[in-house]
Amino acid sequence: MNNPIRVRFAPSPTGPLHIGGMRTALFNYLFAKKNNGTFVLRIEDTDQKRFVKGAENYITDSLKWCNIPYDEGPGKEGGFGPYRQSQRKHLYKKYVDQLLKSNNAYYAFDSAESLDNERRKHEEKGKTFIYNWHNRTKGRLTNSLVLSEKEVQDKIANGDDYVVRFLAPKGETVELSDMVRGKIRIDTNTLDDKVLFKSDGMPTYHLANVVDDYLMKITHVIRGEEWLPSLALHKLLYKAFEWGAPKFAHLPLILKPAGKGKLSKRDGDKLGFPVFPLSWKDPVTGDVSKSYKEDGYFSGAVINFLALLGWNPGSEQEVFDLDSLIRVFDLKKVNKAGARFDPDKTKWFNQQYMQKTSAKDLVSLFINDNPELSSIDTGYVELVIKQVKERATLTSDLWGLSHYFFVAPSDYAEGALKKVWKPNSKELMTQLIRVLETGDDSSAKGLQDGVKNWITKSEVGFGRVMMPLRVALVGALEGVDVFDIIFLIGKAEAIKRIQLLIDSN
C-alpha cells in the first residue's frame, strides 16, 4: 500500500497571513482531502527576531474562517507533535551532528564583521560574495575545514559563537523534479553553504524544515514559488541524511492586478482592496488592515477565487463550493505562470455567492454586522433581505440597501427633494395619504392597484406622486419598488413618513 498522503502548511508567524499564504494553505488542504490525506499545520517560529505576537492565532483563526481546518497542528495532536518548531528545539541537534559526522556540514566561526568585510571587498570588485567552494578553504574564512580538530574543539569549549554550514558539493548537478515545473537541473557550484544551525541551539529554516518534514512523514511539499531556490539545498539535505525526499510542488506567484510583480501586503492598502482574510492590527504601529471578512466577503467566495489563482479546473466552470473543489482539484492543473490577482473578479465571485445564499441564511450574518437589529423579528429581516439581496455584492452592502425598512429617513437627499417637490406636491401627498388609509393593504399588489387607480382617475401624473412618495419612504430616489416597501413597513408607518415629508416642506 502507498504511504498515506500527509501535507503541511508551514507558515512563519511573522505577521498576518496574506492571500498568498491562504492559497498555499488551501491547495494543501484540497490535495489532502482529495486523497484522504492529512493536513498538518506546522508553525515555523525558529527565527525569534521576526516573531510577531498574535500572528499564530491570526493564522489559525483565518483557517477556521475559511473553513479549511487542519487535522494535526497546535492544539490538535496527531502523534507527530509538537507542531511549533520552537518547542522542537531539542530535536535538531542530533541531525546537525549527523551531518557534521558524515562531512556534509562544518563549523564556521566567522564573525558578522569579517563576513561584512568580505562582502564589501567583493562588491568593490563588482562581485558577489558567496560562502562556498570558491573560498571556504582559502584561508580568509575561519571554519573547521581549515582549523585543526583541536582548535575547533577549543573554540567551542571556549563558548565562541559558531554556525554550522552545509557543505554544498562541488561540480555536481542536482536533478530536481517539481510537480508543477517538471525537471529542473541545478549546478551545485552556484549554491552557497547555507547556515543550518547556530550556537544558540536554534536551527535555521532549512534544517528545521527538512528535518520536520521527514519526522512528520510529509509526502508532498506544496508551497509558494519563492521557495523554489531552496529546493536544491533541501534535496541535497535529504540525500545527505539518506532519506527519501517528499514530492514537491511550487505554486506560481500571485501577481499585482496590473500583471507585473508579486502582489505584496502593501498593495491592498495602496490599491484599495483587502489582501488579508481577517482584519489585523499591527501590534507596533496600531494600524488596522482591511480584510475580506470585515469588508463583507463570504469565506466561500474567498476560497473560490483563491482556488482559481494558479489552478484551473480544465473547464469553463468558475463557481465551486469547497466540496466540489475537493472533488475536482488536481495538482497537475496548477499553472507555471504567475496568476494575476483581479480584485473586480473577487467581487464578482462574492456576488455569485450572495445570490446563491438564501435570505434566511443571510439573516444572522446581517444581524451580526448590525447588532442594533437584534431585537427585530428575524422573519421580517428575512423578507427585507429577500427584497434587496439581488442588488448586493458584499454583505456589507445590505445595510445601505435596506436601512429604510428599519428606520425612517431622518433627512432627505437634497438634490432628490429639489427635483421632485413641486408646488402641488403637498396637496398630492395629502390626497395620497387618504388613498392609502382607505385602500387595500393586504398585499403589495393591492396597494399598487389602489394608488395607481387613483393616479389614473385623477390624472395627476405618475411621476408627480411616485417620486415624492419614494423620497418620503427612503429619503432618496433609491430603493426597491415603493409598494413592496409600503407593504413591508406597513401602511401606518408609510403614512407617517409621508406626513413627515409634507410637514418638513
Ligand code: GLU
Ligand atoms: N516557513 C516557511 C514560510 O514561511 C515555509 C516554507 C515551506 O513551506 O517550506 O513560508
